[in-house]
Amino acid sequence: MVMLGDLQVHYLDWGGEGEPVLALHGLASSGHWYRRLAPYLADGYRLVAPDQRGHGATTQAPSGYDWQTLAEDAVRLMDHLEIQRAAVLGHSWGGHVSSNLAMRFPERVSRLVMIDGGFQDGTLLPNPTWEAFRQRLAPRLVAGTRTEYLAQLESNLSFCWGGDLAEIALTMVYEGEDGQMRDILRPDNHAQVLETMWNEPPSVVLPQVSVPTLVVPAGPRPERANSSFSRQREVMVAAAETALPNGRINWIADTIHDIGYDKPAELAAVIRDFLEGAD
Numbered sequence: 520m521v522m523l524g525d526l527q528v529h530y531l532d533w534g535g536e537g538e539p540v541l542a543l544h545g546l547a548s549s550g551h552w553y554r555r556l557a558p559y560l561a562d563g564y565r566l567v568a569p570d571q572r573g574h575g576a577t578t579q580a581p582s583g584y585d586w587q588t589l590a591e592d593a594v595r596l597m598d599h600l601e602i603q604r605a606a607v608l609g610h611s612w613g614g615h616v617s618s619n620l621a622m623r624f625p626e627r628v629s630r631l632v633m634i635d636g637g638f639q640d641g642t643l644l645p646n647p648t649w650e651a652f653r654q655r656l657a658p659r660l661v662a663g664t665r666t667e668y669l670a671q672l673e674s675n676l677s678f679c680w681g682g683d684l685a686e687i688a689l690t691m692v693y694e695g696e697d698g699q700m701r702d703i704l705r706p707d708n709h710a711q712v713l714e715t716m717w718n719e720p721p722s723v724v725l726p727q728v729s730v731p732t733l734v735v736p737a738g739p740r741p742e743r744a745n746s747s748f749s750r751q752r753e754v755m756v757a758a759a760e761t762a763l764p765n766g767r768i769n770w771i772a773d774t775i776h777d778i779g780y781d782k783p784a785e786l787a788a789v790i791r792d793f794l795e796g797a798d
Contacts (some may be wrong), residue, residue: 520576523595523596526595528592529550529570530567530569531550531554531566531568537564539564539606540564540567540606541568545611545636546611546709547658547659547691547702549575549576549687549691551686556783559788560787564794571589572588572589573704576690584715585711586623586719589619590623590624594624597627606628608632609633609636610635614636614638618728619719621728621730625730629730630793631730632732632733632794634735635735637725639721639755640721641716641720643758644751668692672688676775721759722758722762726763728766730765732763732765733767734760734769735770736770737776738771738772756768767793771789
């Protein structure tokens, strides 16, 4: 834990003398999302994964969910850790935060990897209205007791489940006085995030990202292939590839949004190849 201005920030630091990598989690998630990925990057990299404001064990700030403040949060942590420049990973919403970090503070970012995120653009929806976007990214349904919550997760993630995923998932929720589980990210703060995503979408941000960038979308599992949702994602990924001045795409096939849970070794290999490659 470290105090950065008025924000008490919790972060995971796997140590090591290698190139620093700042890893930003997705919406209603935590830095623990990277726990399965971290061992595959331990040789050669120092992975640091904070809980962003309003998430995990970091302060429940009532405001500051705009891109500029979130990027400044990341820079303050880098300053505290005496990291002048880092490769940056961002999963899901973290992909949006990381692209804004790279846009606003390009001197602090060597390379950028957006893991199934950073390309979700409301202006590209079939019905590109605020209401349609808000509904598409509404808070997930978290319900039930701790036992019921974990049982539902185990059922949904049976193909990659393990006790570590139970531990990871519990860093993203809390148990209310009524014994029911709820997201740590408060609804009001979730709403601020969505307003920011709608008002400053990837179509505005990505053309201004100059650092080498890799987008790693999750190719759908067979039951979701060719769905309207999957086809719309393909449109958004293609738009991101066109918008990025120095970007490339590497799909990981037959997986889920949480690629780091399902295929951490394959994801790490793709990241390593990009970070160690030529511009």
